Amino acid sequence: MQSESGPTTAGIIGLGYVGIPLAISMHDAGLKVIGFDVDQDRIASLNQGKSPLTHIGDAAITALVGGGFEATDDFSRAAECDALVICVPTPLSKMQEPDLQFVTATMDALAPHLRAGQLLSLESTTWPGTTDEVLLPYVTRAGLVPGKDFHLVYSPEREDPGNPDFSTGSIPKIVGGTTPACLNAGLALYGRFIDHVVPVSSTRAAEMVKLLENIHRSVNIGLVNEMKIISERMGLDVFEIIDAAKTKPFGFTAYYPGPGIGGHCIPIDPFYLTWKAREFGVHTRFIELAGEVNAAMPQYVVDRVVAALNRQRKALNGSRVLALGIAYKRDVDDMRESPSVTVMERLRDGGAHVDYSDPYWKTFPKMRQHRFDLASVAVTPDTLASYDAVVLLTDHSAFDYEMIQEHAPLLIDTRGKFRHAAHVIRA
Structure with missing residues (x-):
């Protein structure tokens, strides 16, 4: 008591x-x-x-x-x-x-x-x-x-x-x-x-604080994801741009692009405010636009994979693709709203044979909205060489990036881990 x-x-x-x-x-x-x-x-x-x-x-x-x-x-x-x-x-x-x-x-x-x-x-x-x-x-x-x-x-x-x-x-x-x-x-x-x-x-103020924190991240991630697409079209390395920009000691906070957004907060929380805002006659256009940009990133990655395979005279349909990392962020076993899963589904729907490797998931977990009957593949030189494309989706520290770069016949990088490798496709 x-x-x-x-x-x-x-x-x-x-x-x-x-x-x-x-x-x-x-x-x-x-x-x-x-x-x-x-x-x-x-x-x-x-x-x-x-x-x-x-x-x-x-x-x-x-x-x-x-x-x-x-x-x-x-x-x-x-x-x-x-x-x-x-x-x-x-x-x-x-x-x-x-x-x-x-x-x-x-x-x-x-x-x-x-x-x-x-x-x-x-x-x-x-x-x-x-x-x-x-x-x-x-x-x-x-x-x-x-x-x-x-x-x-x-x-x-x-x-x-x-x-x-x-x-x-x-x-x-x-x-x-x-x-x-x-x-x-x-x-x-x-x-x-x-x-x-x-x-x-008040409790309402505390509830709004949490939404602001996560919407702040969603908006800035949406911005940097869009900057990534623009930079790629211009032949620029967005990670170089970000690293240079963050040398400014004020007025800039570094956010980094990826294959989308995940976790329980960032993909979900903004919609709690946009829903409630309608009660007050407010259309949260800025917040919703960021959500749209972030939600479109998995398809952007898939399109980059398709284009990369095409340049090698291969179709997505029938290709073997290995997804590296299925958690929503580095070095955790958290699968909530992971964009990696969306990328895998769309590759599979396009006819690819999709496998994955993740040190935190020996078998693909049961999820409410997604289903794969798969076990994690060991990343070895022979394994990498057996796939038509290898896509880095979650940059876990446990991956041997030097080996991956050396032995993957086609490597698509969504996390900026292979920035200085000329043959790597950025997505």
Whole structure:
């Protein structure tokens, strides 16, 4: 139960890329942590001290379990928790509109077990107003009053899987409360394990902060992806251009192009704001244009592959193509919204025989919208030589780039790893 110094037991709903690092940080700060999920395999794995994430080792999970952590699907145990933190996915529907099914399902499961004295925090990225319009009614229907006998806050996650320079505790945390008392409770909770907690005026402001951060990245990535296309047409190396531009000590931030955008945030979050903006009669043309540019990049890569094969008097139909890297970014096992998968699908749809190699995925994972029945191919000189084209999609550190450059008969580079190789096709 909660002590005078604050919460003693925390419940984390959603044990993934956000929830697991959060659980470790809370545990290290002295909180008892209960993890909630609906994935039975993940629950069993965690309780056995096994990590489902490659960038978090088994030793960290073993220490977590040894310190009293439990993973469960029994949501009645939420009543044991002084603080409840929701870290579930917020995807888009087929119509590119917000899909809060995981948030509402979580609240349905928690609602019978909410009690006075608790703090509820939503960390999932969403549109401004979600905490007030979706979560608050659950609290009031339970007979609880935010700011008096219950606290409700929004604090957007800022995890960057695989980034060695930042951890959950060292990344500044935004917190917005439904009332001033709620805000103070949220600051007290996160202040126990976050080095720098940043208060904002409301939950809506905190929700908008998260969208701005990710839309900023989406727009700038869209710009640099377009610059890549222009540079290629002009015979220029966009990576040389970027590296030279970033020598300016002010007014420029370097972003780098690729085969598209991936991860749970950048491809999805802008659409949460464009959807909500329509309620206020605003057409977010700039944001949507960036999304269109980024969404078109996988096809640009496919077109470059087709053109490269044509110059060798080969058709895409019937060609053997090896995709290097299927994760959405370097050195992680995160497949969410990976543009690599879209490139592979379109190559396959064009008649190519497509294989992949990725050090983080021995077999192609099950995905909601994509299906490949494939196992990762070992990258050897003989293997490389057996393909008509090799496409670098995710620049994992584990790849032997010197060997790849030497033995791939046709190499298409979407990440700028082979900048000084004359025979490499940039895409």
